[in-house]
Amino acid sequence: MSSKFEKYQKRRLISSYFSVILSIGLVLFLLGLLGLLVLNSKKVTDYFKEQIPLTIYLKDNAKEVETTQLTKKLKLSEAVKSAKFVSKKEAAATHSKEIGEDFISYLGTNPLQNSIDINLNAEFVNNVSIDDFVADILAKKFVDEVVYDKPLISLLNENIKRISFWVLLLCGIFTIIAVLLINNSIRLTVYAKRFTIKTMQMVGATKSFIRKPFIRLNLTLGILGGLLALSGMGAVLYYLDKTFIEFNFTSDIPMLAAVFCGVFLLGLFITWLSTFFAAQRFLSLQTDELYY
Incomplete structure (x- = not known):
């Protein structure tokens, strides 16, 4: 009986980890695509300007x-x-x-x-x-x-300014959404082990000792989610580069490397920060507050 329960708990744990990896991967993927759009927007607008x-x-x-x-x-x-x-x-x-x-x-x-x-x-x-x-x-x-075509040039420049404003605004909104979604996913994994945290605390474990395994585990999940996001970004970039040859999206290797590294490191930072504060929150709760 206990063996079945343990298997059930293990499946739930694996499913929870998979959900966290997928959540982190999807959020970072969308954020990475937006970053690529922002950095390549000048290249795209320059192309259209030079066609006039x-x-x-x-x-x-x-x-x-x-x-x-x-x-x-x-x-x-x-x-x-x-x-x-x-x-x-x-x-x-x-x-x-x-x-x-x-x-x-x-x-x-x-x-x-x-x-x-x-x-x-x-x-x-x-x-x-x-x-x-x-x-x-x-x-x-x-x-x-x-x-x-003088009116076309005026219209093009006005639209570029308008689109640039909305793209930057979307970039800020997506960053906030990324932080919130990853934070919620991490908090759920820590919440599932709140009783374990309190038990370790009651037997004398220090806060830093209790936090370490959670941070290590979630950083591992963050790395897997980041790699998933980078794979998706690479696939989309490869497709765009082959489909729209005139834009030559992969010409600026340092810029692309900066975007990919930035997305990956941002994912790790958000994961670490979310895990730290989530664990800290449950460490500060009283025993009777763990049931709410």
Whole structure:
């Protein structure tokens, strides 16, 4: 009979430990994903900023040497990510392909202009920097106009600021939730052994002696939960890196190492802190208070 009871108690204990590991792992996994999102948000926003095109249209009387020099100057500029000269002949061929007919044979002439398509580096994609850049380009006599989507740039920058605020707010909320959930899971495991704690205390064991096995056990559970979270984060990161190659999420190894180590150490710290205070609480209770 006692053997069956012992097996039952052992199963309950294993189930309790598994629940703690799973709780810690899931909470740290979500917190780690949020951390990766925060640290990679700049990379994602920079990518979208650099996809906004600017087109410099050149006058028909522009000399070849002028357009060549301007293209080279743009490629060397710190503000420009890429620059490509597009002749009016190339532009006509592209436009004919898009509309599905040869519009030049219909019009009898090519109304398009020679142009230079450029993309700016992300840090220069704001209205102030672009206005200065465009003013410098328009100062050249052989440039007709510079076309870009100014409202889109304003909208993009405003949305980035708004999203960044909410992401940081969510990060703070998730951190608080992580602490509370891990703390509650740890307290339940300590609560299950409150009578053992009081018995050890009554036979003369010191508080530090009683706390040690609980801290050691829960730190072990915290390590297993942390490893579970890191495995999940690694799998998600691998999937994202293979699916969205253009973002190159795994390029910054030191940053990723910092995030993974930070999540793991945070889990261990919360586990240690929760175990310490949970054990301390039950050590301070009177015997008749253990039943409530």
